[in-house]
Amino acid sequence: MTSLGVSNLCKSYGALKVTDDVSLSVESGELHAIIGPNGAGKTTLISQLSGQLNCDSGSVFIGDRDISRLTMPQRVKLGLARSFQITSILPGFTALENVALAVQAREGSSFRFFGNVADEAPLNTAAMTALREAGLDHRAQVLARSLSHGEHRRLELAIALATQPKVLLLDEPLAGVGGEDAESFVENLQKLKGRFTMVLIEHDMEAVFALADRVSVLVYGRIIATGTPEAIRNDPEVRAAYLGEEEELV
Amino acid sequence: MNPDRPALSGRVKAALVLFVLFALMPPLASALNDPFYILIGTRILAYAIAAMALDLILGYGAMVSFGHAAYLGFGAYAVAILQSYGVNDLILQILFAICISAVFAFVTGAISLRTRGVYFIMITLAFGQMAFFFFISLSAYGGDDGVALAHRSTVLGLDLLGTDYGLYYVTLAILIALFALCHRIVGSRFGRVLTGIRENPTRIEAIGFSPFRYQLTAFVISGCITAIAGVVLANQAQFVSPAFMSWHKSGELIVMVVLGGVGNLAGPIAGAVAALLLEEWLGALSKNWKLYFGIFLVLMVLFSPQGITGLLRKMGIVRGQE
Amino acid sequence: MLDVNGLEAGYGESQILFGIDLRVKEGEVVTLLGRNGMGKTTTIKSIFGLVKPRAGSVKVGGKNLTGADPHKIAMAGLGYVPEGRQIFPTLNVEENLRATARPGKWTIDKIYDLFPRLKERRRNMGNQLSGGEQQMLAIGRALMTNPQLMVLDEATEGLAPLIRADIWSCLARLKQEGEAILVIDKNVDALTKFADRHIVIEKGRVVWTGTTEQILATPEVKDRFLHV
Amino acid sequence: QDVPASANDDVLKIGLVYTLSGPPAALGEQARDGFVLAAEKIGDIGGMKTEIIVVDDEGKPDLAAEKARELVARDNVDFVVGPIFSNILMAMVQPVTSTGTILISTNAGTSTLAGEACNPNFFTTSYQNDQNHEVMGAYAEKMGYKNVFLMTPNYQAGKDSQAGFKHSYTGATAGEVYTELGQLDFSSELAQIAAFQPDAVFTFMPGGMGVNLVKQYSQAGLSSIPFLSAFTVDETTLPATQDAAVGMLGGANWAPDMDNEANKAFVDAYIAKYDAVPGTYAMQAYDAAQLIDSAVKKLGGDLTDRDALRAAIHEADFDSPRGDFSFGSNNFPIQDFYLVEAVKRDDGFYGTSIKEKIFDDYVDNYASLCKM
Amino acid sequence: MMNLFVLQLLNGVQLGVLLFLIAAGLTLVFGIMDVINLAHGVLYMVGAYLIATFAAATGSFWWGLLLTLPAAVVVGLVVEFVVMRRLYARSHLDQVLATFGLVMITNEAVKMIWGTSPLSVPMPEIFSGSVPLMGPLQYPVYRIAIIVTGLAVAFGLFVMVNYTRVGMLLRAGATNRDTVSALGVDINRLFAIVFTLGAVLACLAGAIVAPILSVDTGMGESVLILTFVVVVIGGIGSIKGAFLGALLVAVVDTLGGVFGPIVLRSILDPSAAGQMGRVLAPMLVYILMAVILFAKPAGLFGRRA
Numbered sequence A: 001m002t003s004l005g006v007s008n009l010c011k012s013y014g015a016l017k018v019t020d021d022v023s024l025s026v027e028s029g030e031l032h033a034i035i036g037p038n039g040a041g042k043t044t045l046i047s048q049l050s051g052q053l054n055c056d057s058g059s060v061f062i063g064d065r066d067i068s069r070l071t072m073p074q075r076v077k078l079g080l081a082r083s084f085q086i087t088s089i090l091p092g093f094t095a096l097e098n099v100a101l102a103v104q105a106r107e108g109s110s111f112r113f114f115g116n117v118a119d120e121a122p123l124n125t126a127a128m129t130a131l132r133e134a135g136l137d138h139r140a141q142v143l144a145r146s147l148s149h150g151e152h153r154r155l156e157l158a159i160a161l162a163t164q165p166k167v168l169l170l171d172e173p174l175a176g177v178g179g180e181d182a183e184s185f186v187e188n189l190q191k192l193k194g195r196f197t198m199v200l201i202e203h204d205m206e207a208v209f210a211l212a213d214r215v216s217v218l219v220y221g222r223i224i225a226t227g228t229p230e231a232i233r234n235d236p237e238v239r240a241a242y243l244g245e246e247e248e249l250v
Numbered sequence B: 001m002n003p004d005r006p007a008l009s010g011r012v013k014a015a016l017v018l019f020v021l022f023a024l025m026p027p028l029a030s031a032l033n034d035p036f037y038i039l040i041g042t043r044i045l046a047y048a049i050a051a052m053a054l055d056l057i058l059g060y061g062a063m064v065s066f067g068h069a070a071y072l073g074f075g076a077y078a079v080a081i082l083q084s085y086g087v088n089d090l091i092l093q094i095l096f097a098i099c100i101s102a103v104f105a106f107v108t109g110a111i112s113l114r115t116r117g118v119y120f121i122m123i124t125l126a127f128g129q130m131a132f133f134f135f136i137s138l139s140a141y142g143g144d145d146g147v148a149l150a151h152r153s154t155v156l157g158l159d160l161l162g163t164d165y166g167l168y169y170v171t172l173a174i175l176i177a178l179f180a181l182c183h184r185i186v187g188s189r190f191g192r193v194l195t196g197i198r199e200n201p202t203r204i205e206a207i208g209f210s211p212f213r214y215q216l217t218a219f220v221i222s223g224c225i226t227a228i229a230g231v232v233l234a235n236q237a238q239f240v241s242p243a244f245m246s247w248h249k250s251g252e253l254i255v256m257v258v259l260g261g262v263g264n265l266a267g268p269i270a271g272a273v274a275a276l277l278l279e280e281w282l283g284a285l286s287k288n289w290k291l292y293f294g295i296f297l298v299l300m301v302l303f304s305p306q307g308i309t310g311l312l313r314k315m316g317i318v319r320g321q322e
Numbered sequence C: 001m002l003d004v005n006g007l008e009a010g011y012g013e014s015q016i017l018f019g020i021d022l023r024v025k026e027g028e029v030v031t032l033l034g035r036n037g038m039g040k041t042t043t044i045k046s047i048f049g050l051v052k053p054r055a056g057s058v059k060v061g062g063k064n065l066t067g068a069d070p071h072k073i074a075m076a077g078l079g080y081v082p083e084g085r086q087i088f089p090t091l092n093v094e095e096n097l098r099a100t101a102r103p104g105k106w107t108i109d110k111i112y113d114l115f116p117r118l119k120e121r122r123r124n125m126g127n128q129l130s131g132g133e134q135q136m137l138a139i140g141r142a143l144m145t146n147p148q149l150m151v152l153d154e155a156t157e158g159l160a161p162l163i164r165a166d167i168w169s170c171l172a173r174l175k176q177e178g179e180a181i182l183v184i185d186k187n188v189d190a191l192t193k194f195a196d197r198h199i200v201i202e203k204g205r206v207v208w209t210g211t212t213e214q215i216l217a218t219p220e221v222k223d224r225f226l227h228v
Numbered sequence D: 001q002d003v004p005a006s007a008n009d010d011v012l013k014i015g016l017v018y019t020l021s022g023p024p025a026a027l028g029e030q031a032r033d034g035f036v037l038a039a040e041k042i043g044d045i046g047g048m049k050t051e052i053i054v055v056d057d058e059g060k061p062d063l064a065a066e067k068a069r070e071l072v073a074r075d076n077v078d079f080v081v082g083p084i085f086s087n088i089l090m091a092m093v094q095p096v097t098s099t100g101t102i103l104i105s106t107n108a109g110t111s112t113l114a115g116e117a118c119n120p121n122f123f124t125t126s127y128q129n130d131q132n133h134e135v136m137g138a139y140a141e142k143m144g145y146k147n148v149f150l151m152t153p154n155y156q157a158g159k160d161s162q163a164g165f166k167h168s169y170t171g172a173t174a175g176e177v178y179t180e181l182g183q184l185d186f187s188s189e190l191a192q193i194a195a196f197q198p199d200a201v202f203t204f205m206p207g208g209m210g211v212n213l214v215k216q217y218s219q220a221g222l223s224s225i226p227f228l229s230a231f232t233v234d235e236t237t238l239p240a241t242q243d244a245a246v247g248m249l250g251g252a253n254w255a256p257d258m259d260n261e262a263n264k265a266f267v268d269a270y271i272a273k274y275d276a277v278p279g280t281y282a283m284q285a286y287d288a289a290q291l292i293d294s295a296v297k298k299l300g301g302d303l304t305d306r307d308a309l310r311a312a313i314h315e316a317d318f319d320s321p322r323g324d325f326s327f328g329s330n331n332f333p334i335q336d337f338y339l340v341e342a343v344k345r346d347d348g349f350y351g352t353s354i355k356e357k358i359f360d361d362y363v364d365n366y367a368s369l370c371k372m
Numbered sequence E: 001m002m003n004l005f006v007l008q009l010l011n012g013v014q015l016g017v018l019l020f021l022i023a024a025g026l027t028l029v030f031g032i033m034d035v036i037n038l039a040h041g042v043l044y045m046v047g048a049y050l051i052a053t054f055a056a057a058t059g060s061f062w063w064g065l066l067l068t069l070p071a072a073v074v075v076g077l078v079v080e081f082v083v084m085r086r087l088y089a090r091s092h093l094d095q096v097l098a099t100f101g102l103v104m105i106t107n108e109a110v111k112m113i114w115g116t117s118p119l120s121v122p123m124p125e126i127f128s129g130s131v132p133l134m135g136p137l138q139y140p141v142y143r144i145a146i147i148v149t150g151l152a153v154a155f156g157l158f159v160m161v162n163y164t165r166v167g168m169l170l171r172a173g174a175t176n177r178d179t180v181s182a183l184g185v186d187i188n189r190l191f192a193i194v195f196t197l198g199a200v201l202a203c204l205a206g207a208i209v210a211p212i213l214s215v216d217t218g219m220g221e222s223v224l225i226l227t228f229v230v231v232v233i234g235g236i237g238s239i240k241g242a243f244l245g246a247l248l249v250a251v252v253d254t255l256g257g258v259f260g261p262i263v264l265r266s267i268l269d270p271s272a273a274g275q276m277g278r279v280l281a282p283m284l285v286y287i288l289m290a291v292i293l294f295a296k297p298a299g300l301f302g303r304r305a
């Protein structure tokens, strides 16, 4: 069953076609990676899917519901969550509060003016779970602004998880995370696989090939290939446009 | 700056200390044979209410309203207008003030919230000025000259506000009640969303909130609370004029909030006290008191970035993170 | 070229660095390795005076610049590619490159040769660039200051493999041209191809230093401190 | 009516409330100086030990109300004197007079206080606000002007001013323009005047507004059109407008060159002390001090009999620099009004000068509404 | 009617150009250095007082102007060094509070030095006449001189910000101080220069209006809000925006005041129109701003942050 559908999406900035007739269908439970050179329009695509940017034409579906005209919050309510390539968190909140707020958003009853939210155990428990899944539970009480870069990336993930999405859009969650941290991060993602549909943008090929069920290659707004990791790895066009020589892959 | 547990209790503690001091002030003033301070005190309390209300959106919602004096004016004119129709009850006047303010805040807030930052400051100023000029042209209530009130309001038929003592303690009670209200709001689910919007609106949208509704709600609440301060102020001065709504007043409210320390509710109360008392004292000392007041403000900013709250923190009197 | 001794620094009440020693000689490529949150960025920031050092000294070209204003330190010959790119959003690409440029062998054309993508986007505002484009721009911008020592903090973060390879070869070329480089990156393997020396820090302390040969010869270093 | 506590002590305390900060401070300072000058001349006002407390209302009515209360309740003053502006006066009346303390306005004279809301504890040594405008209306009428261009600021006093002018002027108006309060550039209005070429212009532009209007009026080459005004060309603005204003006409109850002993003494003393020519603000405050002095002396310093005090004040038994001075039934003055002209004086200062008398013993229009 | 319209348009342009001179400094300091400077208006006032003093001392407007400009540089540098410098890294609210304090200090100091009575500055001889326009209408030469000065400054600033390196650095420094300085630019000196430039422009504006306006202690405040309106309408940091915003505000203000009532009279009965006109006239500028911000929340030429 298709969980996330994209058909004939277009977006231009002036003369530049950033998204050029993109169609895509992501099966439910699948982890679909999108790779492509810098500036190919991957982040722009995610922004359009999540509703942060308007599309010029084309439509986006969750299941068979057309969500093209919905706002970002409305899409989140339908189970679409995203993480940001460039960290976007609430710097003055603790890690836990960042995530608890996402849990609260999911629950939907935020016009409550009384009752101390910090004492709401269910919120905090759910938030801790998400933090644990992202591997950040030991830093729960630290102010987000004092977390290191790698930890910010994890917090991004935890926030997205806390909204309990059906479809999770991850924009370079591994950016700036290296070594064992990256490995354990990949493990975290691996554990999440299958629980929901994921769209993953990454330049870390090791991670992509380890995680993805299918890979689409986006080059200058167009999808030039979609297939299994194996097929993509060996596609000459993809190599020329993106991967380069095998030994350059680290 | 974050609504964390330690800051929370610090805020309440600071406020409690202030409230106790407020409660003790009148008998003290009488004992010192200076009962006049009770009336000054009432004005300070009224401004404290307004400053606290402004902090609710300014400190927690990052919405710097430069037109908040308009609500002060709505509150004051609610008293004048109802009194001219023979309605003297404080509660009715407050309800009326809240109604006008809620409508005005809802409409102007909805428009203003399309903008951010300094644009927001200026568009709220624009609406504040429109209200100001509207009341200036309102000949029926004295226009620019304003109207004197024949008497203070009554509470459920009781002449509670008849004496300066009565007025003072009723105002204090209102302040405490509104502080409790704001305190609850800030710590609530709603409050956390509001603070989150201040921290990073894009993120808040990405987790599924539409900031607009929360900000507008907070804006309306703040406007209504400020209007209550206006009702009190009219009773204190027994006089109402558009001067209550000029942009200078809005500016003064911002000064009180920032001087006290943004985003902790107790700070603005202290800020109102400090600003008005200083004005009172410096004014008595020198006719060039504005010079000294200005110097004080500049020094405060340079050496104590978080206003009075920051100063107390530095001296270790209040704890909480920077 | 760069000589750091016993550097201590931190934010507010928390101390992050507890005595960092580090030297980069003319024409030498040195890496700064360590896991997330170990203080690499903080080290760089305190070298540049963006975080004021609490103890220790920073010397550039023999001149003691500990605690000097950042621009003085940069003028002494350091080029900076900050973590998270820090592109100027309100300037277009070309202006980003020109704004802080200092005369020398790197010219705008040379940068465009290095990153043709930037040339295509030259009229775009900084905030209208993709993440990778911003990264290229940050490197180009630092090169335009014609430094004697380039300091790169996570310069390949978020770059496509092709581009990343380009950057490595660019750094290798810089090295050939005799420029000194201090680089932080997660891709230890790529770094070992052209770096001379490596410094590993953990919890704000230098826990290992050695040459490329040494690091290749002692795999336990990677295991223990880097877990790669 | 109750006798205020202040009546029982043996010091005479007087509180002055004027606007002493912000741009209108020049007016407040003149008034304060005028009062202080009289106090110094008299020595012990009313033969009593005198204490004067000066308060700045900052132009804020709410603050003024509180300061007035403070003067009455804390400082126990016997008299409150001031202010400059009507809105401040409105805020002060109730807090002062309700305690039985006497309030003497030395400038603002709002119509309500002259009429329905007249108050036994309230006196004014100035005028009813409309009167100076009526003087100019009467002058325009007398000159046979057929169309006059009216221009005043857009607030209550501005509206009253146009009404006052039209009260005694029956001709047509070439335009009735309201400018923004505090407006400083009048090029747009002057353009209209140039376009309409009226017989005369009438305006009421107190303070800085007036200075700018006057300067720009002559710069715009409009000097051939008679410029009639009230509270616009006076001793507070002439130092700034200087030659630009010379020849412009105004309505007033007095001018510094009036020929009588009391006036000479006042003006000379003022110039000697402050190196400036006094305006009506100073003169009216000066009279307030003399008024208090005369009344208290009459009672031999015993202020406990309030009715006697009010009666003594009402007698206004002192030599006003303006000559003829008495109180009407509403405690507003009955006095003469003149057409005055801005001149450069022999001593080098600029000032106004009496041109002709327009009204004799003029009673304001609201006095009949006062039931007192 | 046509005559009046042309004359009003000229008046609008003259006021606009003047507003632009003040707004330019504000928008630079504000957009580029990200500092809200409420004290900008008092700098305008100080300019007027300086020329009043110097012109009186030397007996000539031109000498006065010549002395005012270097004095303005000194004022700008001193204010920058003593206060502003410490505010760059602070929040907008801190800046508001501190510069509000500066306003109080300056206003009071001016009052203490020069007294409360307004001062006046003589009009320079060669500009004191009027040129005939059409019919009986004339236009003062001095106002034409103001228009020319303003246009020249506008052009110079536009070039500086958009086409010079200093301009680029300023824009860069606005968003990213640390990075700019770590790339080798002395940002403090740069900001000092901009601030001083803004201060000089404000003083210049104050100096050149002094012959037509009275020099008094309130002139800074009344102009401040209008200047902020201009800056916000134009879009913060945009010289082009400040220029168009200033013209728009000025023209709407001058034309609206005159022709608004005429338009109203054609749709309402006269007394209602008069009443309505009086209520609306002072709000005009604010209505304009609200409408523009409603349509374009970041001003005409502002960049959405």
Ligand SMILES: Nc1ncnc2c1ncn2[C@@H]1O[C@H](COP(=O)(O)OP(=O)(O)OP(=O)(O)O)[C@@H](O)[C@H]1O
Binding pocket: A013, A016, A018, A036, A037, A038, A039, A040, A041, A042, A043, A044, A045, A085, C121, C124, C127, C128, C129, C130, C131, C132, C133, C158
């Ligand atoms: N507001 C804008 N105006 C004009 N061009 C834009 C704008 N935003 C993005 N672009 C351009 O659109 C292209 C796609 O950008 P996008 O951020 O989607 O790339 P990406 O595939 O995510 O790249 P990366 O892997 O480097 O993050 C880039 O060339 C960028 O310069």
Ligand SMILES: Nc1ncnc2c1ncn2[C@@H]1O[C@H](COP(=O)(O)OP(=O)(O)OP(=O)(O)O)[C@@H](O)[C@H]1O
Binding pocket: A145, A146, A147, A148, A149, A150, A151, C011, C014, C016, C034, C035, C036, C037, C038, C039, C040, C041, C042, C043, C083
């Ligand atoms: N502005 C700050 N305020 C407080 N603490 C900070 C701040 N910036 C960083 N830290 C803390 O300092 C420590 C070191 O951070 P630093 O950024 O130097 O690490 P790093 O080695 O560069 O890590 P990464 O590989 O993730 O970039 C971390 O624990 C981080 O939480």
Ligand SMILES: [Mg+2]
Binding pocket: A042, A043, A044, A085, C130, C131, C132
């Ligand atoms: Mg991207």
Ligand SMILES: [Mg+2]
Binding pocket: A149, C040, C041, C042, C083, C153
């Ligand atoms: Mg780092």
